[in-house]
Amino acid sequence: MEGASGAHHRDPFKSSVGRVAGQRRRQQAVTVGKERRESVVRAKRLRRADPSDHGDDGSMQLAVMGDEAAYKALEESTVNAVHNLKNLLKGSPAKRIGALQTLRHLLSCTAMPPVHVAIEAGVVTLLVDCLAFGSSEEQLFEAAWCLTNIASGDLQQTCAVEPALPLLILHLGEKSAVHVVEQCAWAIGNVAGDGEVLRDVLLKQGALHSLSRHLLSPVPSLSRTAAWALSNLIKGPSPKAAMELMKIEGMVDTLVSHVSKGEEDLVVEVAWVLVYVTSMSDFHVTLLLNAGLLPPLLGCLASSEQLSLLTPVLRTLGNIVAGDNSKTDVVLSVGQSLPGGIIGVLARCLESKHRTLQKEAAWAVSNIAAGSILQKHTVFNGGVVPPLLHLLATAVFDVRKESAYCLGNLCVAPKESREQGGIILEHLIALVDGGCLPGFIALVRSPDVEAARLGLQFLELVMRGLPNGRGPKIVEKEDGISALEELQFHENDELQTMSNTLIDRYFGEEYGLEEEYGPGMDVLRGSDDSSDYPPWRQGGGLTA
């Protein structure tokens, strides 16, 4: 892939300016981001001016949402600025740029700028004119900034930006100034974040190729913005765009290279690109694995502390192991170089305090545990069972459900081998001894049909698999019978049938008679009692 901007080398001074500037942006950005937590979630970024930029325009800063009067004044100023720009279109470039700047300030001084009034006043046509070829860098930059913020609004406002799209894309060319390119990419990213219709338009206009050229830019903020915009462009749900992206020559290697060597912020964006690609194209998963994606990917997962990075990396891994056994084998073998292997890394995620990481890590583990016997053994012996048991007992519902999938998958043999009636007894016994039953019985009681089914199926495994009739005994002890009975009158036929079947088969008339007369009594009454309650359930800490 050709390098960006003529492939000349940046001075160290230039890149560190970018880095320091970027750091400052990030600090301020996170602060403001927290303030906006209540507002509608969007995949967009608003570009905002520095408050200290204009001492005289302190009034603009008052235009926060709560202050009606100030906001009205802001709207008026904006409309005036648009009219002013219109008048200056044919005037001197310097005056025009001044008008653009004024408009830009108005559109970027608050978190929710008065985009609607600007659009109504006809700003987009003017901005398109300002994007004509041959315009000065400053003019292009200001116009693109205005469009960026206009496109950060709701869907209707973003659609209004459509006439400007071809020019924005064309200005991504290799001869454009860096800050112009970045601003155009930003605007395009905002537009792409708003839905498949606009994404389609952008694709037809050639946005993908033009943006991907800048993935290799030596300017960190540019490569990051380009990656972010690309991730918005390919997020689908149609896989068309992702496929087109991966057809670009050198893309696989570029992505892998960034994951290996890029700064964390860049890796975050590239990881999201990978999330979409790995989800939509099995073929490219193979290509990426062959190109060496796994070691750096797993490395990130093992060492990063940043949730924003861990989320897409983990999900990428989850997508990879949701494929066939061979891919999972590759993952496991590559992961061996890490301490604890890939399973150890996933255990780390399970133990994180972030619910998303717990859930998606458990999902990944469940998929590995749905594979070959060898893969199941690797999971079982990889140290992930204790955190899973803990999660099953204590976590929020959807995490518990995923943990249940893991544990259950560990206990059943692959479809191909039907040993022992399809049950891996060693695992099952260990898990029951580890105290997983109460968690499954709780799932039986949950209102979610899928979860209840899982619980019932696991109980069936326990009661069928454990020798000497231990299964029903322990289910009874954990108050499982009442859970089953509750389902007997459930409106869902399937659940009703399943619970009835279990009750009939295991808690029928003969049940309980053995206690008094059966030969296995001593075994049943033996040392089982204490071992049914492992230390952690007696209040001790969990030793992982």
Place this chain on the structure above:
Amino acid sequence: MEEEKEKEEGNNAPKMGFAKWVAVRRKFAIDSPFFSAGNVERELLAKQISLEITEEEQFHIGRMEEEQIWQVHCPIVGCGTKLRGLGDLEAHYVSRHTATCSVCARMFPTTRLLNLHVSETHDSFFQAKVARNYPMYECLVEGCAGRFHTDMARLQHLVDKHRFPRSFHFHIKKHASQRQRQRYRTHRTPFPDNGHHQSKQSSMMSEKSAHKKATTGPTPSLSKGISEVQQAGTPEDGTGIMDCGSDLEMCMDVDELTTAVSRLSTIAKEADNTPSLVSFGHRRGHRMPFLSGQKNNPSGRSRGSSHGKQRQTSTVHQT
């Protein structure tokens, strides 16, 4: 979860089978609600409101760097932009002075667009081929192989296939003033001296007077091929629809035209000696010689091949 109804082997299984646990891989679509929790967190973290780093701040940040910051003005005559440091100079040079049309000084974001502009606007050979019904107008979107007979047809393609708005203009045409139209009608002068392409004003007038209607007998005036009106004033002026299809009136035999063109010595497309890779400073590999008269000098390092052709035109014509 996949469910298989299985009967237990050899047991008196109840009539309704129990769907036993089957371990199966579960894949989720990209927009599955399974991922929404993770997506929400991403959006919250991704709602970055970025600060503008003002020039001043950038300057101060730069000051803190080890390298000395020195102010310099761009040495290209007519530019004189204030720049700070080598990196800035490089970047400025690449963006301002390499994809600029040497005829009308418009700047383009890519080399390809510059070449298209030059061919379509300043190249009589291009117009000759158009007149012979070759599809010369290329689609502007990179990667698309479309070629069209007229600018309008190309625009239609952009609108239909690539969703460009109908109001999009690649070319800019300034409508001729009353006076200029008058002048062109009465003075059908042959193509005057071309040495002053830098001055846009004169450029426009010279083109205008050499508009296609001028016939000067058998001597081919290649300038007739130029059907577009060159823009006057600054390149950033407003937009007008470029309608070269209808403007094209070839009053002379196209064959004569092409013969004349073939008589020109071939000027390679790479007559523009601007290297694509430019670096500055004593540490760098090449040196890019700065010619102060660069922009103005038509005989030196011209950037558009058509410029060279036009220069040749005047020579041919004057003989």
